[in-house]
Amino acid sequence: MSQKFTRREFGKLFAAGAAGSALGAFSGVKPLFAQEKRVVVIGGGFGGASAAKYIRKLDKSIAVTLVEPASTFYTCPFSNWVMGGLKEMKDIAQTFDVLKSKYQVEVIHDTATEIDPANNSVKLQGGKTLAYDRLIVSPGIDFNYEAIEGYSEEAANNQMPHAYKAGPQTELITKQLKEMKAGENVLICPPGNPFRCPPGPYERASLIAHYLKKNKPGSKVIVLDAKEKFSKQGLFTKGWDKLYSDVIEWRAGSMGGKVMSVDPAAMTVETEFGSEKGGVVNIIPPQRAGKIAVDAGLTDASGWCPVNPITFESTIHPGIHVIGDACIAGKMPKSGFAASSQGKVTAAGVIRLMQGKVPAPPSLVNTCYSLVGPGYGISVAAVYKLTSDGIVGIKGAGGLTPMDADDDQLTEEATYARGWYNNITQDIWG
Amino acid sequence: MSRKLTLWLAAGLISAAALSGCAGQTSEDGANQAQEEEGFNPRGQILALSCASCHGTDGESVGIIPGFFGKSSTYLENALLDFKNERRYSTVMGRHAKGYSDDEIKLIAEYFGWVSQQTTSN
Numbered sequence: 001m002s003q004k005f006t007r008r009e010f011g012k013l014f015a016a017g018a019a020g021s022a023l024g025a026f027s028g029v030k031p032l033f034a035q036e037k038r039v040v041v042i043g044g045g046f047g048g049a050s051a052a053k054y055i056r057k058l059d060k061s062i063a064v065t066l067v068e069p070a071s072t073f074y075t076c077p078f079s080n081w082v083m084g085g086l087k088e089m090k091d092i093a094q095t096f097d098v099l100k101s102k103y104q105v106e107v108i109h110d111t112a113t114e115i116d117p118a119n120n121s122v123k124l125q126g127g128k129t130l131a132y133d134r135l136i137v138s139p140g141i142d143f144n145y146e147a148i149e150g151y152s153e154e155a156a157n158n159q160m161p162h163a164y165k166a167g168p169q170t171e172l173i174t175k176q177l178k179e180m181k182a183g184e185n186v187l188i189c190p191p192g193n194p195f196r197c198p199p200g201p202y203e204r205a206s207l208i209a210h211y212l213k214k215n216k217p218g219s220k221v222i223v224l225d226a227k228e229k230f231s232k233q234g235l236f237t238k239g240w241d242k243l244y245s246d247v248i249e250w251r252a253g254s255m256g257g258k259v260m261s262v263d264p265a266a267m268t269v270e271t272e273f274g275s276e277k278g279g280v281v282n283i284i285p286p287q288r289a290g291k292i293a294v295d296a297g298l299t300d301a302s303g304w305c306p307v308n309p310i311t312f313e314s315t316i317h318p319g320i321h322v323i324g325d326a327c328i329a330g331k332m333p334k335s336g337f338a339a340s341s342q343g344k345v346t347a348a349g350v351i352r353l354m355q356g357k358v359p360a361p362p363s364l365v366n367t368c369y370s371l372v373g374p375g376y377g378i379s380v381a382a383v384y385k386l387t388s389d390g391i392v393g394i395k396g397a398g399g400l401t402p403m404d405a406d407d408d409q410l411t412e413e414a415t416y417a418r419g420w421y422n423n424i425t426q427d428i429w430g
Numbered sequence: 431m432s433r434k435l436t437l438w439l440a441a442g443l444i445s446a447a448a449l450s451g452c453a454g455q456t457s458e459d460g461a462n463q464a465q466e467e468e469g470f471n472p473r474g475q476i477l478a479l480s481c482a483s484c485h486g487t488d489g490e491s492v493g494i495i496p497g498f499f500g501k502s503s504t505y506l507e508n509a510l511l512d513f514k515n516e517r518r519y520s521t522v523m524g525r526h527a528k529g530y531s532d533d534e535i536k537l538i539a540e541y542f543g544w545v546s547q548q549t550t551s552n
């Protein structure tokens with residue numbers, strides 16, 4: 001619209017307090033001037049639900065339709081706590097009731113199968129077609145199963161769960177942990193960068209070790225890593241030395257960590273240094289943007305979606321915003337906190353674009369808490385801004401829990417991790 | 431517009447300049463004008479939105495992390511400055527507060543002060 005009208009002309013229209021009717025006079029200009037402006041959001045996870053709620057919270061004149069197949073969304077955050085026996089599935093279940101009732105988001109439990117950027121519409125599996133003025137896509141990740149020889153979606157669903165989307169996969173690995181024999185090992189195999197939740201596999205190693213120590217004497221966690229180093233490594237290693245010195249073993253990619261192939265029937269993993277057998281084998285495959293983003297041509301050669309860092313609008317298809325794990329957000333990690341922060345920045349930006357106003361420059365935040373033990377929490381935080389290098393962390397801010405943090409501080413961080421979960425889930429779905 | 435922006439960004443220009451180029455106005459002008467129309471500063475809003483992830487929507491906490499809904503902007507500004515300058519102990523808050531200039535802290539405080547004054551908080 002800024003091609004048709006100068007900002008000043010819009011300013012006058014809005015200042016006259018007659019935005020709706022005055023704009024109606026230009027009704028030949030579709031679709032932004034339609035009586036009711038509509039945003040469609042694909043995906044009701046951390047990014048999508050945040051965007052949907054905040055658009056409705058900040059501008060009631062914009063109608064929002066959220067498309068999400070699940071009526072109960074299980075969060076990945078705290079799913080490692082379920083594996084460790086510290087939480088139950090019901091504790092990580094979120095619903096869409098408040099978004100519907102309090103924020104009047106129209107929630108359609110269906111799957112988007114096709115996006116038509118030329119006609120501003122989305123097709124759903126159930127047969128409906130939805131028209132949008134702007135579309136926000138937050139489909140999370142999909143897995144490159146084929147990157148690991150012998151691995152497949154079927155193997156993930158039966159023998160070797162990834163447990164990197166919460167729900168049945170979380171239940172499967174938790175059940176396997178309960179059923180495995182004492183003395184057997186748990187293999188956790190994280191991918192190379194970039195991937196969802198960089199500290200996730202190591203929090204998982206910690207909490208599974210906590211479970212094994214209590215319930216499976218003689219069992220160990222062996223982390224077979226594709227990487228040479230990992231997120232919060234110093235802090236995790238310190239915590240492991242203190243709490244799980246004989247229970248966790250981490251192998252770098254060049255030290256026999258890299259997984260070459262797997263045999264799901266035999267429950268074995270092949271590395272350059274030989275074969276390992278596990279009572280539980282957790283394969284976390286490399287990832288790419290969720291399927292709908294790939295199908296809609298929103299991804300580049302990297303498998304992720306390039307976006308304009310001010311409003312997260314796709315640089316490939318204007319009018320479509322991509323947020324969360326699926327997008328390329330500069331230095332931000334793929335986390336639920338980041339996805340929600342992007343969802344809110346996008347909500348504010350979309351509102352201003354629809355009002356014919358200039359979006360404010362983005363300010364984004366991430367904090368990732370990890371639990372090493374029930375009373376042992378660590379964190380990494382960052383505040384992000386836009387520079388000529390894209391979205392970068394602000395120097396001098398953020399950072400890790402200090403290496404010399406005392407027991408009180410570590411306990412406090414574990415407590416705040418729980419507080420964070422309560423508030424972020426309330427802020428998104430509550 | 432987004433394609434242009436990307437080009438500008440790639441050319442090494444940053445957001446304010448790019449935006450002023452594309453919309454015929456600096457974002458600061460836009461911010462001031464919006465504040466007159468809407469009662470809040472959009473820059474303050476953007477800076478403030480992420481706080482809710484730990485402190486609850488509008489600062490209304492449902493967990494152990496302290497909430498701040500209802501506090502005055504002066505109180506909030508001083509608290510943030512104290513965290514930033516390590517006059518007040520924290521585990522994580524100081525790491526965040528250091529990410530904002532004193533002016534940005536003022537904008538954040540003003541935004542939440544304004545939010546708390548709205549009768550309908552949501």
Ligand SMILES: Cc1cc2nc3c(=O)[nH]c(=O)nc-3n(C[C@H](O)[C@H](O)[C@H](O)COP(=O)(O)OP(=O)(O)OC[C@H]3O[C@@H](n4cnc5c(N)ncnc54)[C@H](O)[C@@H]3O)c2cc1C
Pocket residue numbers: 042043044045046047048067068069070073075076077078079080110111112113138139140141163164165196197200201204290291292323324325326334335336337338339367368369
């Ligand atoms: C073990 C683990 C622990 C984690 N711990 C943390 C943590 O402590 N803190 C943190 O900040 N982050 C954590 N994360 C990361 C966090 O879960 C993700 O970064 C976050 O979920 C990303 O949000 P998103 O909106 O991009 O995707 P998601 O939250 O995955 O949401 C995507 C949604 O889109 C839906 N969808 C997909 N395709 C379609 C379609 N075609 N039509 C309609 N709907 C569709 C899906 O059903 C899904 O509900 C963790 C992740 C894991 C795996």
